Amino acid sequence: MRYLPHTADDVAEMLQVIGASSLDELFSSIPQDCRTKGDLKLPGPVTEWELNDMMADLAQAMAVVPDYKVFLGAGSYQHYIPATVSYLLGRSEFSTSYTPYQPEISQGTLQAIFEYQTFVALLLGMDVANASLYDGASALAEALLMAARVNGLKKVAFSSLIHPHYRLVVRTYLEPAGFEIIELPYTSEGITDLTGLKGIEGLAAVAVQSPNFIGCIENLGAAAGLAHDAKSLLIASFTEPLAFGLYRSPGALGADICCGEGQSFGIPQSYGGPGLGMFACLKRYVRSMPGRLVGRTEDRDGKPGFVLTLATREQHIRREKATSNICTNSGLCAVTSAMYMASLGGSGLRELARLNYDKSEYLKNELRKAGFGIPFSAPTFNEFVVELPVGSEAVYQRLLDRKLVAGLPLSSFYSGMANRYLLCITETKTKKDMDELVSQLRACYDI
Amino acid sequence: MKEFAGSIGLVLNEPLLFDKGKRGRVGISMPRRDVDYFPVDEELTGTGPDFPDLAEIEVVRHYTRLSTWNFGVDTGMYPLGSCTMKYNPKTNEKQAALPGFAGAHPLLPEELSQGVLKMMFELERLLVEITGMEAVSLQPAAGAQGELAGMLVFHAFHKSRGRRRSKIIVPDTAHGTNPASAALCGFTPVKVGSNDRGVLSVEGVAAAMDDDTAGIMVTNPNTLGFFEENIRGIAEIVHARGGLVYADGANMNAVLGIVSMGDIGIDVLHLNLHKTFSTPHGGGGPGAGPLCVRKHLEPFLPIPRIVEDKGSFRLASDFPLSIGKLHAFYGNVGIMIRAYSYILSLGPELKRVSQLAVLNANYLKEKLKDILHLAYDRPCMHECVFSDKLQAPLKISTLDLVKRLIDYGFHPPTIYFPLVVTGALMIEPTETECKEELDLFVEALREIVKEAAESPELLHNAPWRTKVRRLDETNAARNPRLTCAGVVERSEE
Structure with a gap:
């Protein structure tokens, strides 16, 4: 098997160093009654060429361009x-590295993510953006949880014109933790009916998507006004970031947190994933933000460089008191979108x-x-x-x-x-x- | 002394993108305009973001130069404990990029999506066989989302029995994601310690388990690199009090084809396709964290599920006990394709993957234990944990040791984790490193330990051969600069 470099001699020599008589003996600490009975019943191994045929068969059973x-x-x-984006992603220095815990040998990823954060903040009209979350749906759930932390309240309202799948994901994340969720109806023009917001007390956040699920541009300015009157935060969600090349950004219209899906920017559709959870907010909320952040700093010689920062918000330091449980995010998709934004x-x-x-x-x-x-x-x-x-x-x-x-x-x-x-x-x-x-x-x- | 990979190469400078470009350049072939301009509501439109305009070659050089400052598995050995940085096969990338997969819209009618649905259905079956569990959801987008899904299953299971439990047992060796995931579901983590063999004891768990505890989260093998040998007894205790057993499968690479998780009392298990099943880590994702459960918990899995109906496949959501949806669509399909390709390429040889991973870890342990302090001197699984105890009298820390390792051309191991070992160095070589590479790694560490005694400043100031040297993380956190200066300017109202 080409992924396994050990020869029989290597194995014998190494076992001797260890003082074990067989590979099986290496597992002697595992009680017999915990062992798999018999061999794994798996197909294969297939050759690279057989794999090509099998996967081509599956791929052909999909309706895609140019046939459809x-x-x-x-x-x-x-x-x-653009071909450049796919080509640059082939640089395996980006794809085969881990989360940049060792900054001295991760400056490529770190600078690329720092630039991504800048792109996203500019695009959405916000102060700061994180290094990405999984997708637009979990980004919205995280935004609502963040607003709840900021305001210390467990009641939120969202528009019924937010992507129906996103609303389901929000319910999965919020309901077990005892949140109350109010769903806002929509008007005959195709935008959220905000009139109901006025009488609601103790609201942590109002979430609206623009362009919304049925494609219409929402009145985010009005939503921001009403949300702020109610002492709650406005969360602007989106599924199509390209819209902000034409329409005013959510930040310019008063959003406090802006989050959504970045797949449009150079990421293949791949039957829905991986996607890219873009997430940005106002500076004053940065310490309540979920996810990783890259910051600029200097090395011992005063040379500029980048590191992961504000880690005390995160699970590996703060454990159960972290702002989120997220660890692996969508790093490579974030870099992809930055390459795409740079190309445009x-x-x-x-x-x-x-x-x-x-x-x-x-x-x-x-x-x-x-x-x-x-x-x-x-x-x-x-x-x-x-x-x-x-x-x-x-x-x-x-x-x-x-x-x-x-x-x-x-x-x-x-x-x-x-x-x-x-x-x-x-x-x-x-x-x-x-x-x-x-x-x-x-x-x-x-x- | 051998020639090591670390060297002063050609290190090129490259400014920030925002300091490059000129208005009017473009790096993309603008699609043809074959329709007229239509009126647009000027009140709603903006000026668009002020991105730099760059020509194609500027973009290509920028990212090519950035990439040369990065270390990846393709660059060299990456023995990051608990992260399973194995080789990422290139054919998997090719399969995921097939136009039929990469170009597929997630809301295509089912009859036009049979290829992906079949792949996902079969991958679920393969993971069932590999883990010994009985049902799988591929939806979680990463390990931590798999954990969250698992905790949601715990919550939904207890709710279905008309009870609400407030606590969960989490060992002190757990990843930080475990308590954070549990807390999202309203569970309070209760810490239990490991015994002098570095594993959980039945008595320790029995003392913590009560009728208000939803269950236990165990990483098995654990982060010290040991198999939790008392797992069956622990599961019995937890089950007897109505609880469930969750296994964090981050370390599954040690036990493929060796331990059947379904047979040792595990009720819920998550896998990391980007660890055990060779998909690239991408500098921090995307990954995938499938959730595997025993039969009695299948009704709680995320929706939609993939169902087979007379040879064709459909997405079904009529599962009233389900925890709901976790992802905008069905999870990270592009990652699933890579893992599926990997499993088919290995087949039953997956067992050898674990055997060689464990062989490599034990070999390193034997070769290094005379120069580095071994936290627990007993045979390990896929990783071994050392500490800086022997170097501490020389005022040399774990951080110094591993930063110097960079100069020799190796990625550092995981450091200062697990927390139960002071100054931990957690080394996971994986099965894809050959003996010569391991020997070189050992030799590098031997040189470094020698340097620690003879010229400690070499270590204190390491690394020397990288683009930047040790960075000021304290100031980075104290005065956060998170976007390019002068580019994002937005006055706070």
Whole structure:
């Protein structure tokens, strides 16, 4: 086996040094009644070439470009990934290292993460960002826990237009610890109805997602005002960070904590993971923040360098009193997103964001012209809801047969959303793709 | 003296990205604009973040230079105890990057996702066979999230029996993530100590276990590198009082095909795919922390579960006792693909992985125990723990020893952990290091111990051959500078 370098002579020589007669004898401290009976019943070992065939078979059983046109977003976005990003990630000095506990030989990771923290803070309009959490969903749960620590309260409110999966994850994290969670309804324009916030006492945080799950831009400024009036924190969640290349950042609108999913920035969709939990907050809350932080410092000769810092918040020091239990995060995904943001630059980010918006508006317009409904009037970024005439399930299936995935059916996520579909259009969809979608829909409905 | 890997190479300087670039450059091929501009609500739009504009070559050189300041498993031996820094096979990277996997949207209809679903279903079965447990969820995104999931299962199990327990037993040798994960579920950790053999005793656990205790979290093998030989007796005590036994599987690399966790009283176990199953650590993730349980706890596993129906696979969420969802989608699928590839490539030879990992650790222990103080002088599993006791009279600390090791071209072991050993050096060579490399490591430490007596300043001021020398961590924490100066400026209202 090519991963195991020991020859029979090596094993014999080493056993002799140890004073053991066989490899089995090395395990003599394990009582007999704890031992595995017999050998592991595993397939293989397979050769590298057999593995290639097996994995190619599995990969072929997936619907992906170029065979399929997939108009799905909803928390996972298809964006072009420059060859440079994939190529640079092939530098195994980044991928095969551990969490940078030994800073003298980890300056590559540390500077890359420090720059990532700066990128994220700039993007979200916040003071500081951490070195990443697992994904957008757990980042939101951690943000709510953090707000609860800051305010010493166990009641939170969140918008029903936060990604439904994120809301489930929040419930998993918060409910066993005895939190009260209030879910805010939404308006006919497609944004969160904040009117209910006024009468609520003792609220640690209000969480709103923008663009929200159905693609609409929320009024974060109003949410911040109401949250602050109630002496609670505003948490701004997101699933599509590219939107901040066009729309004002959550920080500029008064968010105290901003967190979400960074997959859009150079990270393959990979059936939903690994993702990247981006997490940022105002400076005054930094010591309550979960996750790792990289800070700038100097070495003995006064030369600038980077270290992991403020570790007294963390589990390996503070144990059960830590701000989070997180240890391994999404380090390599954070570096990936930094490479992507560096490649885009500020100008590229604005241009790409605008392109996503215009393409999405184009499709929205064409669908409207064809007579399909656009039920929510609030502005959107690269996702929006279309309402198809009755019988849409059969139409959706027919389009699947033609290798078109016409968005996400919303009926299983919200009541009153029968025949409504969440469509996503990124730079990867051409005008031709969109025209094709519209003409297929028209053909199905005979309009 | 041998030639060691550590040397003064070509160390290039590289500024921060934010000190580079010029407005108007771009490092990406901008996709074609084939639609017109549409009106946008100016009240909602902003100026966008002020990122530097860089050309492609500036980005490539930047990260290439940064990478040369890093030490990875591909650079050299990385004997970081309890982290299992084994070789990360390259074919696994290739499989995870296949367009059918990397480009797959998580909300594709099930009939269009059969490849990934089948891979996940089979990986669960393989992990069942390897651990001797009975059901698996691949959803947790890292070991600590696996622990949290395990504690949530404890909580849900007791709740389903109409009771709420407030305490949990955590040995003093546990990783910090254990008490932190337990605390998230509202459990108060109760510490128990290990005995003079470095393992838990049945009596110690019996004294701590009561009817208000949800169970115990055990790392097995533990962080001293010993198998918890009394585990069956401990499990009996805990079960008799209605509790559950959780095993932190961070150290599973020692016992693949050797111990059947399901048969020794373990109810819940998490694995680290990025340790035992060879997926790269990525400088701090992403990893994956699958949760394995016995049959009676299967109803509590996270949703969705993967279900087989006449040869096809679907995601099912109709499990009313489930702890719920932990991840936005199904966990770190890209990591699962790598681990799946690894297990298929090894097959039944996985047992040899553990045998050689234990062989390597015991070999180092024998070769080093005359120069470094061995915390517990008995055969170890996959790692061995030394201390700086013999060097302390020379005013040489563990930190000095390992910083000097860097100059010889090795990554330091885990230091000052476990906490029960003062000045600990925890060495885990893993099975992928060959004998020559281990011998070189031994020789380096022998040189260093000699230097400690003859020229201690070489150690006090080490490392000498790195891009930066020892860094001021105190000042970093006292005056945190967490973003590039002058770039992020936001006035506090």
